[in-house]
Amino acid sequence: MKEAKKLFIDGEWVSSSTGETFEVRNPASGEVIAQVAKGTRDDTKKAIQAARRAFDESGWGESKARDRAELLWKAADLIEERAEEFAQTDTRNNGKPLRESRYDVADAVNQFRYYAGLCTKPQGQTYDVPDDIQAMVVREPIGVVGAITCWNYPLVMNAQKVAPALAAGNTLVLKPADLTPLSTIMLFECLEKAGFPPGVANLVTGPGSVVGDEISRNESVDKVAFTGGTETGITIMKNAADTVKKLSLELGGKSPNIVFADADFETAVDYALFAIFANQGEVCSAGSRLLLEEGIYETFLARLVERAQKIVVGDGANPETEMGPLISEGHMERVLDYIRIGLDEGARLLCGGKRLTSHGLEKGYFVEPTIFAVDHRNDLRIVQEEIFGPVLVVQKFRTEQEAVQLANSTKYGLAGAVFTNDGARAQRIIRKMRAGITWINTYHPTFNEAPWGGYKMSGIGRELGTYGYEAYTELKQININMNVKPSGWFRN
Ligand code: NAD
Numbered sequence: 001m002k003e004a005k006k007l008f009i010d011g012e013w014v015s016s017s018t019g020e021t022f023e024v025r026n027p028a029s030g031e032v033i034a035q036v037a038k039g040t041r042d043d044t045k046k047a048i049q050a051a052r053r054a055f056d057e058s059g060w061g062e063s064k065a066r067d068r069a070e071l072l073w074k075a076a077d078l079i080e081e082r083a084e085e086f087a088q089t090d091t092r093n094n095g096k097p098l099r100e101s102r103y104d105v106a107d108a109v110n111q112f113r114y115y116a117g118l119c120t121k122p123q124g125q126t127y128d129v130p131d132d133i134q135a136m137v138v139r140e141p142i143g144v145v146g147a148i149t150c151w152n153y154p155l156v157m158n159a160q161k162v163a164p165a166l167a168a169g170n171t172l173v174l175k176p177a178d179l180t181p182l183s184t185i186m187l188f189e190c191l192e193k194a195g196f197p198p199g200v201a202n203l204v205t206g207p208g209s210v211v212g213d214e215i216s217r218n219e220s221v222d223k224v225a226f227t228g229g230t231e232t233g234i235t236i237m238k239n240a241a242d243t244v245k246k247l248s249l250e251l252g253g254k255s256p257n258i259v260f261a262d263a264d265f266e267t268a269v270d271y272a273l274f275a276i277f278a279n280q281g282e283v284c285s286a287g288s289r290l291l292l293e294e295g296i297y298e299t300f301l302a303r304l305v306e307r308a309q310k311i312v313v314g315d316g317a318n319p320e321t322e323m324g325p326l327i328s329e330g331h332m333e334r335v336l337d338y339i340r341i342g343l344d345e346g347a348r349l350l351c352g353g354k355r356l357t358s359h360g361l362e363k364g365y366f367v368e369p370t371i372f373a374v375d376h377r378n379d380l381r382i383v384q385e386e387i388f389g390p391v392l393v394v395q396k397f398r399t400e401q402e403a404v405q406l407a408n409s410t411k412y413g414l415a416g417a418v419f420t421n422d423g424a425r426a427q428r429i430i431r432k433m434r435a436g437i438t439w440i441n442t443y444h445p446t447f448n449e450a451p452w453g454g455y456k457m458s459g460i461g462r463e464l465g466t467y468g469y470e471a472y473t474e475l476k477q478i479n480i481n482m483n484v485k486p487s488g489w490f491r492n
Helices: 041-056 065-081 083-094 098-118 154-167 182-194 208-217 230-241 265-281 294-308 329-344 400-407 423-432 465-470
Strands: 007-009 012-014 021-025 032-037 125-128 133-141 144-148 171-175 201-203 223-227 246-250 256-259 289-293 348-351 370-375 391-397 415-419 437-440 473-481
Touching (some): 007 041, 007 182, 041 144, 065 154, 083 182, 154 171, 154 223, 154 465, 171 208, 182 201, 208 223, 223 230, 265 415, 289 294, 289 400, 294 348, 294 391, 391 400, 415 423
Parallel strands (some): 144 171, 144 223, 223 246, 256 289, 289 391, 415 437
Antiparallel strands (some): 007 201, 125 133, 133 473
16 A cells, blocks of 8 residues: 555644544445555644744735635646546545535535635625714635535545635635545645645644544634534534534534425436435435325336435446445444434335345445325425435425425525426425525525525535635724814713
């Protein structure tokens, strides 16, 4: 095996302070594909101090938008130059089909270019106020950002924190998911080559309970930007509370996809499959609850199952593959447990439900596309809890009111969609849906220009677009006296 991948702290590639490493696997084969430095609490503290110095003392805190934009643009070019290597790495490390990895790389490049452009655009406001005062607000960087991320979109997830954080003039310490650090290490090679000054962007790979914990507690971190599970988000929020850090949380979901009888049938079937089985269902915004109007329930299910059974599952590196393996053995077991729970709860298994161990797949973590029908039951665990895998739960509704009530009936509020040819009804439903990302007659398309984030226990704040940029800034009001003389408030 090649030399272990290192941490990037204060502009240097370094081993962990204990010299320890951890294994990274290919989920399609279970094979170890890299050894990566296992960052410690001390390593994390060093990275945070480097980011602090870079922000407070090295001038990055006062850097000019135009200069930052140039660096971000260079980083985008460098990622693009290695686009195929990035895509192959994400597929090997995460398992997702190559066509999805390639899409992710293009998305990440676009994020760097988008924020390179945005940071040079007009910002702030001025106010017409009484007296001889000129009042205005300016946006300033928050300081040191600690970013902690998940494994389902290894490159994009990190790019969408790094690009706006640096564009706004912050410094950062990033901890990627321990299951998928490889493309993030490549991303930092690009940042180094682009010429970001030492300490501005630091990378510490390692366990969440150590590196992530230190980031969320350390008093020198001003903001934590987190993507991951809701339980972890709650822990981070509690740990960050003692030092009143700014917080962005992108958490879990159990998103509803509502289909009315008047919808275009084949389009709705097609998107119902895409909503849950894209990226193996390991998507926070997956359409994991399908709500069907009573009149089309059985015909829709029949067509859905027919098509789900034809999905080509395999190694993401094979160009024929449409759905890859789950991220790890542990996660696969968790998904299979949920399938057992569904059966115990009396849900009707329509297809799938098993680990795939046919020739060539036996060493990987493959699970069949799985569909359960639960009819009118809403309180089952498989309806209420996030499974984060290729498991769809289908419910039946009679009225528009019932559809909305079911759609809003979990603790989550990340995404949701409605399929209908009645334009007014589509808008009524979407406006009543308690979710941050919604679609009419489609599912999943999202754009770097628009804000990403959830209602309820799906998170706090928004990433991407202008809102995502503002989330990496503080607002300062400035009042300028245009008639400089004593106030006369006190008589003597
Ligand atoms: P997770 O919460 O277990 O891990 C996410 C990150 O947090 C990892 O880097 C992990 O090492 C770190 N971590 C773990 N414990 C920590 C602690 N105590 N302190 C600090 N950091 C810690 O997430 P997961 O289960 O691997 O990922 C799946 C979840 O992520 C799903 O719930 C999914 O919906 C969610 N997700 C949300 C979005 C979104 O945009 N809303 C996007 C992708 C994934």
